[in-house]
Amino acid sequence: MKISILGTNGFLSTAIAKYAISKGWTLEMYGLQSPNDHTCDVFHLVNLMNSEMDCTSLLDSDLIVYAIGAGIQANLKEGYNLIYNLNVTAPVTICNKLKELDYKGCFVTFGSVFEMGATTEQRYFTEQDVLTSLCPAPNDYTVSKRMLSSFVSSYKHDFTHWHFYIPTIYGAGENPKRLIPYVVNAIKNDEELHFTAGDQVRQYVHVSEVPRILDLALSKSLPSGIYNIQGSETLSVKEIVTKIHHAMGKEVPAGCFGSVQRADAGMKYLALDGTKLKNAIGFEAEKSIEDTLNDY
Template sequence: MKVLITGASGFLGASLLKAFNTLGFSIDTLGRSNDNQIKTDLVNMATKLDTSYDLVVHAAGKAHMVPKTPEEEELFYAVNVKGTENLLRSLKVIPKYFVFISSVAVYGVDHGTDIRESHPLQAQDAYGKSKILAENIVQQWAELNGVKTTLLRLPLLVGENPKGNLKTMINAIRKGYYFNIGQGNIKKSMVLNDDVVNFIPKIMEQGGTYNLTDGYAPSFKELSDTISNHFATKSVISINYQMIKPVAMIGDLIEKITKLKMPINSLKLSKITKPLTFNDDEARAQGWNPREVLKHKELWLN
């Protein structure tokens, strides 16, 4: 099978490249670094790709940043929307299968439980809106060209050398300044990187739109205890919400004035005090059988 992967140097893309090589696929990668067979910037891409691909996995995208200026917001649209348009336009030979790596951010909710794929796409932030637009572009192109397409909406990705909020949490626990709010019983959906990767060859022929989670959604206390025990650090303390709320507001003010990223602000406080879980029954009906993140800490803690 001939495969094109975008974003192969990214967190998920690197795992895709490794797994697909193991499967014996013939792979081209597309990106800005010299490691790619096709070195190009999707935002400014004007070249045409002559190769005939059976499968294209579009994992490139901009994430893990809260924009503070209009220019930073525009980056999400440039990479996630224009970049997707340019990729599709560049494919001179239409592939059989196309997999787009999307995000649960498209739902535009900061709390909720058991959220399904049928939930309205109502994101208002730059990242979520850019993913909605990109999904629409992919679906319209796929319908026009008869391509079997899969959209994977992912929550927090967990794997070797984790990124984003999980990386921040691990570092804070190791240095002894992490704390839970209240009982730390707020649950969040997450999923193992490798499980997502291994599902792609199974689901690409079926197509569709799917939430992927580990099916358990650990609480902050369960997650922090797992990390703390692994590194043999002191137990994570809990702080009353009313005590930390003014600190978060001060963090907002400092960020507004200095543009510096603070360890706690109102947005982060909201995220760690409200449950956010997603339903993956649609994927399970198609053979999705993930592992629980907490039961496989060897895959993401080292």
């Protein structure tokens, strides 16, 4: 079994790589830097902003995972060209190259629940809901991911291509400015906390669930298609902050909500309906936020 991962030191790519190592798979990685937190059998230096990738080295891979992206972390202020090139142009080009080279394995890309946009509905959204949403998009990240999903849903290919819509992924090693590590670190260091009103609802899946899905998809010969990954918990920001405080033996301080604004605050309810994937391979998320707090 050989897996090739495009993207080396990202949060998701690292989790997939570590899982591959634990399974004894041959692992090749492609990116700007060699892996920092694990080993691999072969590393390929690739800069997708400067040149088109030579895909011939991918052809003997049973599984290729495109885990490169830009724009998800607003605080990084990544440029428009970077966002659209890495989220749309590069994966589309690779898809077409793999088709041209008659690739026979499985290719993986990722969409996002953020593609729903600023919806006012409060329910779990199906793959079709996300793919066809016309709700306002708050940023270029959302627009670029919609573009990729639209392409994947329509283009013709002979290899297997899975496109997974993911909710908010979390776990040890994620960006410390994201919600869960931000709260945990502030409590540990006795620092002030500042949030939006806290009423926006998000669905959460632990990062380790994603490589488990890929393994299941391979073993069950999952057909090509777009699939939702449904997280184990769907909670408001207030509920998450309260849950973390109580797990750490603290009470939520007064006045911490409503003190900041975020661009995604208009997306009030973002949750995925994972029925399609569950019926296909039997996947159900297992880990909870409270169970994994010690990892931080």
